[in-house]
Amino acid sequence: MTIIMRFALAAFVFTCCVSTVARADDTDTRPNIIYIMSDDHASHAMSCYGSKVNETPNLDRIAKEGVKFTNAFCTNSICSPCRAVVFTGKYSHLNGVLDNRDVFDGSQPTVPSILKAAGYQTAMIGKWHLHSDPIGFDYWKILPGQGKYHDPDFIEMGKQSTVKGYATDIIGDDTINWIRNRDPKKPFCIFSHHKAPHRNWQPDEKHKKMFEGKEFPLPETFDDDYKTRSLAATEQEMSIEHDLTKTDLKEAPPEGLTGEALKKWKYNRYMQDYLACIASVDDNVGKLLDFLDESGLADNTIVIYTSDQGFYLGDHGWFDKRFMYEESYRMPLIVRYPKEIKPASTVDDMVLNLDFAPTMLDFAGVKIPAEIQGRSFRPLVKGEAVGDWRKSTYYHYYEYPAWHMVKRHYGVRTDRYKLIHFYFDIDAWELYDLKNDPHELNNIYDDPANAELVKELKAELARLQKQYGDSPELAEKFLQEDLKDPKIRERVRKKIEERDERERKAAEAKESKANANP
Numbered sequence: 001m002t003i004i005m006r007f008a009l010a011a012f013v014f015t016c017c018v019s020t021v022a023r024a025d026d027t028d029t030r031p032n033i034i035y036i037m038s039d040d041h042a043s044h045a046m047s048c049y050g051s052k053v054n055e056t057p058n059l060d061r062i063a064k065e066g067v068k069f070t071n072a073f074c075t076n077s078i079c080s081p082c083r084a085v086v087f088t089g090k091y092s093h094l095n096g097v098l099d100n101r102d103v104f105d106g107s108q109p110t111v112p113s114i115l116k117a118a119g120y121q122t123a124m125i126g127k128w129h130l131h132s133d134p135i136g137f138d139y140w141k142i143l144p145g146q147g148k149y150h151d152p153d154f155i156e157m158g159k160q161s162t163v164k165g166y167a168t169d170i171i172g173d174d175t176i177n178w179i180r181n182r183d184p185k186k187p188f189c190i191f192s193h194h195k196a197p198h199r200n201w202q203p204d205e206k207h208k209k210m211f212e213g214k215e216f217p218l219p220e221t222f223d224d225d226y227k228t229r230s231l232a233a234t235e236q237e238m239s240i241e242h243d244l245t246k247t248d249l250k251e252a253p254p255e256g257l258t259g260e261a262l263k264k265w266k267y268n269r270y271m272q273d274y275l276a277c278i279a280s281v282d283d284n285v286g287k288l289l290d291f292l293d294e295s296g297l298a299d300n301t302i303v304i305y306t307s308d309q310g311f312y313l314g315d316h317g318w319f320d321k322r323f324m325y326e327e328s329y330r331m332p333l334i335v336r337y338p339k340e341i342k343p344a345s346t347v348d349d350m351v352l353n354l355d356f357a358p359t360m361l362d363f364a365g366v367k368i369p370a371e372i373q374g375r376s377f378r379p380l381v382k383g384e385a386v387g388d389w390r391k392s393t394y395y396h397y398y399e400y401p402a403w404h405m406v407k408r409h410y411g412v413r414t415d416r417y418k419l420i421h422f423y424f425d426i427d428a429w430e431l432y433d434l435k436n437d438p439h440e441l442n443n444i445y446d447d448p449a450n451a452e453l454v455k456e457l458k459a460e461l462a463r464l465q466k467q468y469g470d471s472p473e474l475a476e477k478f479l480q481e482d483l484k485d486p487k488i489r490e491r492v493r494k495k496i497e498e499r500d501e502r503e504r505k506a507a508e509a510k511e512s513k514a515n516a517n518p
């Protein structure tokens with residue numbers, strides 16, 4: 001061995017020793033966080049939640065090896081607002097994203113910016129839909145706006161280009177690649193947001209034929225006639241029967257199909273594509289879980305799977321979301337973290353997407369800012385009893401008049417009852433007894449026997465509004481701001497005109513019936 005070689009070897013050994021020691025000292029062992037969120041994935045389209053229409057074996061793995069929340073809800077059931085709540089832990093009226101049109105101010109404290117400042121590596125890949133550039137991420141690659149399923153454009157750190165392939169696969173692969181190429185000495189937090197299964201439900205080649213020609217069981221409320229409800233349910237524009245377009249259905253219905261048969265055909269076409277899009281999400285989650293196993297990351301990584309809100313799968317005759325009714329109010333939420341969560345456990349307490357931010361910060365051991373309105377559910381997943389956990393949830397939806405025409409409303413839900421107030425071009429209350437009427441078909445608000453209950457729930461609603469800094473006055477202020485937009489005023493005018501026309505026709509029909517049977 002020459003002197004130079006000896007010197008080189010000594011230097012090599014020295015470097016190895018130093019790097020080993022440094023590694024043991026430097027490596028930050030705080031847990032990694034992988035937050036996977038799909039778009040419009042209803043929990044009743046997941047087999048771990050008892051789906052009657054599909055199987056999601058890979059997503060079920062998270063529930064089997066972790067915890068399943070049976071009562072997770074959103075605070076405002078629509079895309080952009082849900083995302084802003086997840087990042088900030090604050091209600092829409094405080095984080096500034098009330099509807100899909102609002103631009104997110106990413107300079108307010110968010111999970112990624114707080115974790116980044118605390119030494120986490122942070123990334124955001126996939127659907128962003130907040131109209132401003134992501135802030136607080138070491139790396140981001142987002143779909144512009146709603147994004148496309150096939151050969152989508154992506155904006156990577158400010159630069160836009162087209163990527164060949166299927167959005168769900170690209171987002172899944174990019175997520176794994178970013179984790180693979182990170183600095184292994186530092187913990188990471190990655191937000192991996194799928195576009196799927198958002199409208200108009202375009203499956204990939206692999207799953208396209210998975211449900212071809214399949215007929216699905218009809219939900220019990222498929223033919224809901226909205227008899228006891230307010231006009232909000234009849235004036236929506238998200239019905240399977242009337243509002244699914246040729247673009248949604250991708251083919252013309254078989255000739256001669258009318259009425260209920262046509263409605264069922266549309267429902268099956270919708271479900272076939274919606275569920276095929278979910279199958280691809282499920283595959284990609286499976287790929288990620290396998291990667292975590294192979295790379296030895298599974299044990300120290302928290303894996304969260306959820307969707308920005310729930311969705312109607314023909315329930316009440318609808319697709320889409322927005323209403324505070326159960327199907328779109330509920331979110332799927334499953335979490336795996338072997339160090340603290342027992343396999344196959346469940347949490348029945350009512351949690352909100354408002355709680356996601358403080359929970360992630362809590363797991364990372366970072367101080368939760370006082371302005372965050374949610375509460376960490378870390379003790380709940382550890383199986384600890386929390387005596388003062390919330391007994392009621394507060395909801396507020398604003399995007400009206402707009403797509404699908406679901407009226408503005410706010411409400412309160414307890415473990416048994418739900419009280420909703422629709423406002424603006426309507427002033428209507430609905431009350432449901434979820435124990436005796438789980439499908440919310442029977443609005444019992446006007447029953448005098450419930451007067452005391454209504455009083456109690458209104459008091460609880462007012463208490464929650466006060467707690468969260470919301471109020472009917474604030475709602476009115478936001479409404480007046482929206483009404484400054486001539487396009488919105490025009491939509492309101494049209495809607496009122498339609499209602500007048502419908503009422504005129506109904507009165508005419510009644511009169512002619514009376515004349516026919518004097």
Ligand SMILES: [Ca+2]
Pocket residue numbers: 039040078079308309
């Ligand atoms: Ca959504």
